[in-house]
Amino acid sequence: MIAQLPSDWSLHPRLEKDTVAVCDLALSRILVMNDANFPWLVLVPRRYGAIELIDLAEHDRTTLMAEIAQVGRALKTLTMCDKLNIAAIGNIVPQLHVHIIARRRGDAAWPKPAWGHAAPLDYDQRALARLVEQLRDRL
Amino acid sequence: MIAQLPSDWSLHPRLEKDTVAVCDLALSRILVMNDANFPWLVLVPRRYGAIELIDLAEHDRTTLMAEIAQVGRALKTLTMCDKLNIAAIGNIVPQLHVHIIARRRGDAAWPKPAWGHAAPLDYDQRALARLVEQLRDRL
Numbered sequence: 001m002i003a004q005l006p007s008d009w010s011l012h013p014r015l016e017k018d019t020v021a022v023c024d025l026a027l028s029r030i031l032v033m034n035d036a037n038f039p040w041l042v043l044v045p046r047r048y049g050a051i052e053l054i055d056l057a058e059h060d061r062t063t064l065m066a067e068i069a070q071v072g073r074a075l076k077t078l079t080m081c082d083k084l085n086i087a088a089i090g091n092i093v094p095q096l097h098v099h100i101i102a103r104r105r106g107d108a109a110w111p112k113p114a115w116g117h118a119a120p121l122d123y124d125q126r127a128l129a130r131l132v133e134q135l136r137d138r139l
Numbered sequence: 140m141i142a143q144l145p146s147d148w149s150l151h152p153r154l155e156k157d158t159v160a161v162c163d164l165a166l167s168r169i170l171v172m173n174d175a176n177f178p179w180l181v182l183v184p185r186r187y188g189a190i191e192l193i194d195l196a197e198h199d200r201t202t203l204m205a206e207i208a209q210v211g212r213a214l215k216t217l218t219m220c221d222k223l224n225i226a227a228i229g230n231i232v233p234q235l236h237v238h239i240i241a242r243r244r245g246d247a248a249w250p251k252p253a254w255g256h257a258a259p260l261d262y263d264q265r266a267l268a269r270l271v272e273q274l275r276d277r278l
Contacts, residue, residue, distance in 0.1 A: 052223055054211050065204040072193050084191055087226030091242060091250035103230060111230035115252045 008048035012095035015044060020128060022135045027063045028098075030071060030139060032132055035120040037109070039079045039102040039131060041071055050096040053088055068098060074138040075102050078131075085113060147187035151234035154183060159267060161274045166202045167237075169210060169278060171271055174259040176247040178218045178270060180210055182237040189235040192227055207237060213277040214241050217270075224253060 011029060019031035019042060027047075033040035045064055050056055056064065072084050081102035088098045101114050108118035150168060158170035158181055166186075172179035184203055189195055195203065211223050220241035227237045240253050247257035 052211070052215070053225060054208050054215065054223070058205070058208070061204050061208060062201050065200050066197070069193050069197070069200060072191070076191070076193065083228075083230055084193070085226070085228045085230070086192060087224070087228070087252075089222075089224045089226070089252055091222055091224070091252075113226075113228055113230075113252055113254045116256070 009046045036123040041100045043098040148185045175262040178241040180239045
């Protein structure tokens with residue numbers, strides 16, 4: 001890892017544009033993707049310059065796994081989904097980010113992955129605000 | 140987690156059919172996907188009944204993250220790829236498995252995710268054997 005000050009990190013503009021912030025955990029900022037097709041969260045480790053999981057220090061990777069589990073459990077309990085889909089892809093937005101998507105049999109892309117298989121669907125703003133609130137209560 | 144004997148675990152038949160085995164790490168069996176479009180590995184934690192990441196005990200999740208990093212580093216060094224794509228999806232094959240795919244700008248699905256965006260391509264058997272051998276040397 002490149003030496004860094006914590007203040008060097010900022011959220012990538014594309015993630016800023018496509019999401020709503022939930023909260024910050026010890027390592028990651030938690031976001032909700034603006035796509036009502038799926039309850040879709042994104043974890044962004046606040047580490048300047050990280051692109052790949054292997055760019056993180058080992059203790060950050062361990063923390064990230066714990067936060068993935070914490071957020072995954074909250075999302076599963078909240079949505080009673082059939083399957084969690086968890087991924088670090090980053091072919092378009094390079095800043096390291098981890099998707100956690102609550103999938104349901106018969107949803108807009110099932111059984112395919114969510115990326116690129118369904119046009120994003122606008123949220124009802126009250127439904128989005130309620131999801132964010134419920135996540136804040138649980139995280 | 141359900142109480143289990145180590146001997147209860149076996150590889151899901153679909154993963155058995157679609158892959159070639161590389162080796163066993165402390166937790167995971169490492170496989171190469173039979174698709175020459177991408178150098179594509181799969182890690183399968185040898186834990187009976189695990190479907191979600193959150194089904195694993197915390198110490199197994201930490202080990203899995205370390206093995207993802209170890210395998211990801213080996214694959215990146217070997218392929219000099221542009222991006223690693225790492226994911227636990229499991230909408231079709233329920234047994235917990237983690238994909239680690241070496242992606243290159245201009246490959247068969249770039250910049251889309253690899254799943255479902257390119258028909259699988261048969262390997263030249265010598266190229267596949269060489270990849271497996273190189274991975275064994277590094278893991």
